[in-house]
Amino acid sequence: MAKKRVFFTGRIKNPENTVSGLVWRGYLKQVKHLSIKQQTLNALPGTIYSPHLQQVTDKLKNHPDSQQEYLQKALGDQYKKFQGITIPGFLASDKxxxxxxxxxxxxxxAYLHAVIPKALLTDLNGNNYQVTDLKGWKVSISISGKTSKNYGWGFVYFLEP
Structure with a gap:
């Protein structure tokens, strides 16, 4: 008696496009969709999510006229090591x-992997970074979700170690 296997008709590839093929449905598992925060952290390997920095940056919207003063008070000496990028950047290609x-x-x-490297080259303070330069840096994230009209827009903040 011959065994039958059902394969999905679509081809898959790994992110580097070095391997492709068909997948047997028995190898597939249902997974939860990763949050925007987790996907952003995955696009910034080596960074460390900081709940404290997240609390500080979440309160920025409460200080529209004095964000710099607020950050200086909230971060103290660490303020000098604070950086931020806008997602997407200001380039037409990002829009x-x-x-x-x-x-x-x-x-x-794919969006994050395209816009983050460009945004790091022109961060909010005029510095130029590569993703690999951020290893060990603390990070907080404020990016609009899929239900927002501003989906994909926001900020990523960093604190240099």
Whole structure:
């Protein structure tokens, strides 16, 4: 008696495009969708999520006219090591990528991997960083979710060790 196996018809690839093929349905598991926070952390390998920094940056919206003063008080001596980037950046290509994200043509993961490196080259303080430069840095995230009209827009904040 011959055994039958059902394969999905779509081809899959790994992110580096070095392996592709078909997948037997028995190998698949249902997984929960990763949160925006977790996907952003995954796009910034080596960074460390900081609940304290998240609390500090979440309160920025309460100080629209005095954000710098608030951060100086909240972070103390660490303020000098504070950095931030806007997602997407201010380039037309970033806005195009955000449009593709909103329309579903681009995954959130692919969007992050495209816009974060560009944003790091022109961070809010005029510094130029690579993702690999941020190893050991603390991070907090404020990016609009899928239900928002500003899906994919927000800030990522860093605190240098």
């Amino acid at each position: 195009r990528l955000q449009g593709q994200l909103k329309s579903g043509k681009l995954s959130f993961n």
